[in-house]
Amino acid sequence: MKATVSAAMITAPGSGQGKSMVTAALARLHRNAGRTVRVFKHGPDYLDPMVLEVASGQPVYQLHPWMTGEQECRWRLVEAAQDADLILVEGSMGLFDGDPSSADLAKLMGIPALPVIDARGMAQTFGALALGLASFDPDLPVRQVIANRIGSSRHGDMLRESLPEGIELLGAVPRSEAMNIPDRHLGLVQAGELGDLDQRLDAAAEVLTEAGLEGLPLPVTLEAEKPELPPQLLNGVRIAIARDAAFSFIYRANLDLLRAMGAELAFFSPLADSELPEVDALWLPGGYPELHGATLASNKPMLEAIRNHYKASKPMLAECGGLMACVEELMDHDGQTHKLLGLMPGRASMAGRLQALGLQSLNTDQGQLRGHTYHHSRLETEWQPLARTRKVAGTEAEPVYSHNGLVASYFHGYFPSAPELVAGIFRGQVIRPLTDKEPDHA
Template identity: 65%
Template sequence: MGTPALMLAAPGSGQGKSMITAALARLHRNAGRRVRVFKHGPDYLDPMIQERASGAPVYQLHPWMTGAAECRDRLAAAAREADVVLVEGSMGLFDGDPSSADLAALAGLPVALVIDARAMAETFGAVVGGLARHRADVQVIGAIANRVGSPGHARMLAGSLPEGVAWLGAVPRDDAMHLPDRHLGLVQADEVADLDARLDAAAAVLADAGLGALPPAVTLEADPLPPPPRRLVGQRIAVARDAAFAFIYRGNLELLEAMGAEVVPFSPLHDTALPACDALWLPGGYPELHAATLAANSGLWAAIHAHHQAGKPILAECGGLMYCAESLVDGEGVTHPMLGLLPGRVEMAGRLTGIGLQSLARPDGELRGHTFHHSRLETALEPAESTTRRSGSPAEAVYRVGSLTATYFHAYFPSAPEVVAGLFSR
């Protein structure tokens, strides 16, 4: 029979597909359906919103970063337990390598286009038609007009659609369809105090627009993946998790546990000591927004220094790297002392300084992931190695100071479990 499933995609970024996806997930959830949502590509912030909207875990799907087999496996697993599966695309439908369209073709997902129609009339149909005809292996089944000005505007848009593409509905301009954002994307879900009320309001907007119908049923099947090696049995890994360090793929945590590790969360903002642990992971996040609080936590500083001096592994990614530097200059130009494990200072640049898919090649595997940051590190320390861009050119430096590995590179752990085991082992 299959499972109702749909990818929400767009002609480009900024069309409103994240909020439409979240509102649609909440609409189906409020109707009593079990909903699973996925996000195409490397993204930490949208999945936080989608988890709150759906009430279920959200995973990344990316045929290169997570691998085609894992994409199929996660979708198949979701189909076995859910009444509806939604996938939020990234950027434009055909942007990137692999693109959202590549994922749709790989999994056989029908696509609904979300298009900002604020400054558009009949051209809406031309945009839809061009996207629908661009690739024969991508099935565009319908279009959602977003930020529509009036019923008359909606009628013009609907009447412009080419044959074979359904009119799914017009979403009006409404404050309920907006979430706050900052330099790295949407504000983190836990920072939006009234998020559930906003999502319920957005779901009501979609219901009024007639978007409550289930998408087409598709068959989502996959061969089971082999279990990862049990290389971390007996290891206790402390993971920084709070408003300053929240950029963590759910799949990374599950991989560590599947390899035998015990994962113990702690907060650099609130805890004055490390939990008992064999290794430490400082992931990405927003340390620049909490630099004064981090600088004042002398008890935790001492504990992390003792951990380092004992030769216990530390992996510091992006925001974690910033925390490990000698100082951090925030967006207001204020300098804050940081841990000082990594020589040099980090300064917010006011613009994007690193972006793109990357990998770290080791003899025991290729760890894949991405980079996305608005700061730069000034250091005299020579990199121990470098990542490689998807395009083939050198990218982010990887620094080593004793047991510390620090880099702006965000790794997707399941892409190379043996490499991950090495990073968290003495």
């Protein structure tokens, strides 16, 4: 299948340049102009896509040549291009950071990189930086750049004049409160917590309009084959999924896969609901339980319902924040301790700095589940892990605990990378990890 569409990889020289808000504002600008905009995010990220979905009014999926696979990256873009007027891919970190980097994804997809450069305190060096990004990899086209956080129109003119031949200034974005969204220790504040997010995005879109960013990127031609449907391994299985302000780190592709394998999904709130839906299995995804410890601890009927699910030996997956909810005690950032589910012995406590970060995989004879870890808390438990993830990049591998149908880890899995393993977890099958001496299912 082929499609031609305007597309760009919105990237930057590094983190903190403002690319997330520029991407969101561009999506809202073109949506307000009546265009269909599809946005994707490079790499593992839950928080940026929440904002990008509100900005574009369309679903947002992850693209990562290793985690999601090259074939899926190509198909997602081609599928979106069937009815989209514009495709934007928000990069991660700096353009060439990581393996695979945002540049690697842009080259794989055949789309140009469009760097956002924070120009505060910068004049002619802006041109040198743009030239460096454009010439570092001759296989990656960089024909335009965006200047962010300029101080005046004269400042924007200086930046434009500094650019070498072949690189155009697409727009110069002034410093504005409209281009800011609050953040916290794991990234942006969740979109659902910002009651005025639509107004913020409309204001940001107006800033970009005034900066001359109404034009569409150059069109590109995309091509991919439609993937095969996954096996129907979850027919008749009903899965309860926690989804609220405390548990919200869920990839859309994970939900799509569960449904495609035949599962029926029922969502509930551990914060607000008093009972579980009638289900066969349970998923506690990641999120911010540390911000809601008191509310979670005070919801006794829900705690008891989840405990009863566990006592019945029904399958249960707990990822990161879900794992934190499963221990006896959770100590939050303020040093307050909250009594939670107590399915696992021990406690989770928030640390003053990042404890783990990076791409990882869980390698089993049922498949290689690819994903990542990213957390600010520490776990103390007497349980011995059934397995450990394998580090691909970043910090040390994560333990994976399994007992009485519960599978718990700080590791976040991308379900489509290992459908058979995921189906086995939700059917209560025993995970059979590979040893280091056995080959990967790469």
